[in-house]
Each structure stands twice: as C-alpha cells, then as structure tokens.
Amino acid sequence: MKAQTASRIGVIGHGAVGSRVAADLAAGRVNGAVLAGIVVRGVLVDAPAPQLDLAQALEQCDLIVECAGQEALLAHGKAILCAGVDLLITSMGALADSRFLQSLEAAGPGRLFLTSGAIGGLDLLASGARSDGYDSVVVTTKKLPSSLLQPWMVQAQIDELTAATEPVEIFSGSARDAARLFPKSLNVAAAVAMAIGDWEVVSVRLIGDPTAELTEHVIEANGPSGEYCFVIRNKPSPENPRTSGVVPFSVLRSLESIVGVRGGLI
Ligand SMILES: NC(=O)c1ccc[n+]([C@@H]2O[C@H](COP(=O)([O-])OP(=O)(O)OC[C@H]3O[C@@H](n4cnc5c(N)ncnc54)[C@H](O)[C@@H]3O)[C@@H](O)[C@H]2O)c1
Structure with missing residues (x-):
C-alpha cells in the first residue's frame, strides 16, 4: 500500500450536521483524515478545532465539507474549488440554479463531491x-x-x-x-x-x-x-428536526470514501 499523509479537512457549519462531523473527525474516526478547523458565521464555541475564516481554511485544508446551507454554498463554493481545495457538499439544492451549477462544474482544480445525505439508492x-x-x-x-x-x-x-x-x-x-x-x-x-x-x-x-x-x-x-x-x-435529528439524524454519518462515510486509505464499498 502507498504511504499517504492524512487529508486536512475543514468544516463549514457547526450545527446538527457539522458538529457531529467535526467531533468524529477530531476523534480520529475517519480513516485518512484530520480536522484542520471550522468555519462559522458567528463565534465558534465548544468546538474540537480552531475557528478559521474562509481564507485560512483555503490555505490550511485539502478538502472542505459544507454543512451550513445553500446560502453558504452559493457564497463560497466556487472560491473553494478555484483555490484547488476539494469540496464535499450537503446543500445540493443550491445546484438547482443551473448557472451556479455550471459555474461550479467549470471551476477547479478542486473537485466537487456530493454526499448521499438523508437517502440511499x-x-x-x-x-x-x-x-x-x-x-x-x-x-x-x-x-x-x-x-x-x-x-x-x-x-x-x-x-x-x-x-x-x-x-x-x-x-x-x-x-x-x-x-x-x-x-x-x-x-x-x-x-x-x-x-x-x-x-x-x-x-x-x-x-x-x-x-x-x-x-x-x-x-x-x-x-x-x-x-x-x-x-x-x-429519525429526525434531535438537534434539528428539519435534518435527518443519519446525515452527519453519511457525510463521514462520504469523506472516508474520498480520502480513506482503505478500499471498500463506494
Ligand atoms: N443532503 C441532505 O440529505 C441533507 C439533509 C439535511 C440537511 N442538509 C443540509 O445540511 C445543512 C446543515 O444542516 P444542519 O441540520 O446542521 O443545520 P443547522 O441549522 O443545525 O446548522 C447550520 C450551521 O451552519 C452555520 N452557517 C450558516 N450559514 C453559514 C455561512 N454562510 N457560513 C458559515 N457558517 C454558516 C450556522 O451557524 C450553523 O452552525 C442544511 O442547511 C441543509 O442544506 C442536507
């Protein structure tokens, strides 16, 4: 097996989804990944990694996970990909805007990934x-x-x-x-x-x-x-009834598929 350094992950959003994703990353539960920091709009409290602004996250991360909503994706998606940072998104509803979708598809060299989120199949x-x-x-x-x-x-x-x-x-x-x-x-x-x-x-x-x-x-x-x-x-998330409780675990599984050093189901 090739030697590989752990991918540095940034998380945007620290609500029902982002806080669990960050906690599991910080606890070393994603094979091949380490948590570099968290981007939120206000002041981050009670978090397992430093708060970063977007510019710091672009410098310090190999991949950023969006767990913050469509507005955050619309605001930051293109800049992340253009900085050469990979982007895993939960708020893919924003891609309904075909011009925005085209702008992300044309952006790079960062790669765009979508988590399966609340569903399967x-x-x-x-x-x-x-x-x-x-x-x-x-x-x-x-x-x-x-x-x-x-x-x-x-x-x-x-x-x-x-x-x-x-x-x-x-x-x-x-x-x-x-x-x-x-x-x-x-x-x-x-x-x-x-x-x-x-x-x-x-x-x-x-x-x-x-x-x-x-x-x-x-x-x-x-x-x-x-x-x-x-x-x-x-089951709805106990923290946010609009979100299904399984979503952070889908994100973690997606992350492991992208950066993980082991093979497995994809
Ligand atoms: N794909 C799916 O199946 C699926 C399912 C559920 C939720 N989601 C998406 O996940 C998102 C997060 O869900 P949640 O339950 O954690 O929401 P939440 O409201 O509990 O948390 C949102 C977090 O994002 C932060 N945030 C909001 N706008 C931001 C911005 N512009 N920049 C930085 N941080 C910002 C908030 O401060 C908060 O910490 C939802 O908005 C939804 O779009 C996707």
Whole structure:
C-alpha cells in the first residue's frame, strides 16, 4: 500500500450536521483524515478545532465539507474549488440554479463531491441513468408540518399547516422548484436529480403529516434499465428536526470514501 499523509479537512457549519462531523473527525474516526478547523458565521464555541475564516481554511485544508446551507454554498463554493481545495457538499439544492451549477462544474482544480445525505439508492439510480435515462422519477417526502414552514408562506398557509390533523399536500412540482422553495428540506430531490444527471425528469411531492414521527422519502424511478422504488424512513435529528439524524454519518462515510486509505464499498 502507498504511504499517504492524512487529508486536512475543514468544516463549514457547526450545527446538527457539522458538529457531529467535526467531533468524529477530531476523534480520529475517519480513516485518512484530520480536522484542520471550522468555519462559522458567528463565534465558534465548544468546538474540537480552531475557528478559521474562509481564507485560512483555503490555505490550511485539502478538502472542505459544507454543512451550513445553500446560502453558504452559493457564497463560497466556487472560491473553494478555484483555490484547488476539494469540496464535499450537503446543500445540493443550491445546484438547482443551473448557472451556479455550471459555474461550479467549470471551476477547479478542486473537485466537487456530493454526499448521499438523508437517502440511499443513488448508486443504482446513477447506474440506471447511464443505460438510457428515465421515463419518470418521483420523489415523495413526508415530514412533520412544523418542520416545513417557510418564510415565503402566507399566514393562511402557515395556519393550515400548523392546525393540520391529517396529511396535507404542501407542494407538487419540479425538483428545481422544490429545492428552491424548501431549501433545508428537499436537498434529497436535488441529490436524485444530480445522481441521474437530469433535473427535468424529477418531480416532487411534499406532504406535511402531523403524525409523522419519522421523515419519509419514497423514490420511484422507471426507465429502460428497470423499475426502482426506495423507501427511506429516517429519525429526525434531535438537534434539528428539519435534518435527518443519519446525515452527519453519511457525510463521514462520504469523506472516508474520498480520502480513506482503505478500499471498500463506494
Ligand atoms: N443532503 C441532505 O440529505 C441533507 C439533509 C439535511 C440537511 N442538509 C443540509 O445540511 C445543512 C446543515 O444542516 P444542519 O441540520 O446542521 O443545520 P443547522 O441549522 O443545525 O446548522 C447550520 C450551521 O451552519 C452555520 N452557517 C450558516 N450559514 C453559514 C455561512 N454562510 N457560513 C458559515 N457558517 C454558516 C450556522 O451557524 C450553523 O452552525 C442544511 O442547511 C441543509 O442544506 C442536507
């Protein structure tokens, strides 16, 4: 096996996802990686590594993980890649903006990676897409209505959602609109669109279900390579009910696939 030095990792965001990612990196739980520092907007408290500003992170890191939201990705994504630093993202809903996606695809020499985040099956969906694309892909997401409230909603809609006693359809439309309108809740639709390399074929239904103890994603895809249906029911993160608790562990697994010195499932 080739000798390899550990990759220096920076984490942007220290909330439900970023704090667990940083803690596990600092504890040496990612083979081949060390935590260099953390970038947050305010003052970082109670963290396992120094706070860095973006310029320091670009100098000191081989790879930066975005765990901060679409706005942070829009603000920093291109600069990270252009500095020659690899970028692993969680907020892929930002890629619904096709001009932004093109700007990242044209940037480098840093490489852009997407974590599978809250869902699975992306490997098979991506494999099937290579055969001859899909005729239809539908992502149906069910969450607690309170976790789906958005600043752009009118009061009547907020009242309807807050008072709902049975499931209510909140959105039905394109993956692009879903990622834009529900930036913290429908990164999964963007992940599916990116996996299959086609935003136009993916449609999304979002259901607010007051009895939903688990966050549910059903991904149905039909095409020349076959018919696929993945059902995912995640426990919400105790720190942030909009985020599934498994997401930091997906990020850690993605990191290990990128920088790890051992082989394994990818
Ligand atoms: N791909 C997926 O399946 C999936 C699932 C859940 C969440 N996510 C993404 O992960 C993100 C983080 O989730 P979370 O639950 O940890 O959120 P959170 O609100 O708990 O934490 C967000 C953190 O990012 C920091 N932050 C926000 N804007 C920043 C900026 N511009 N620069 C630096 N730091 C900034 C905040 O201070 C906070 O520390 C979400 O916004 C969402 O986009 C993706």
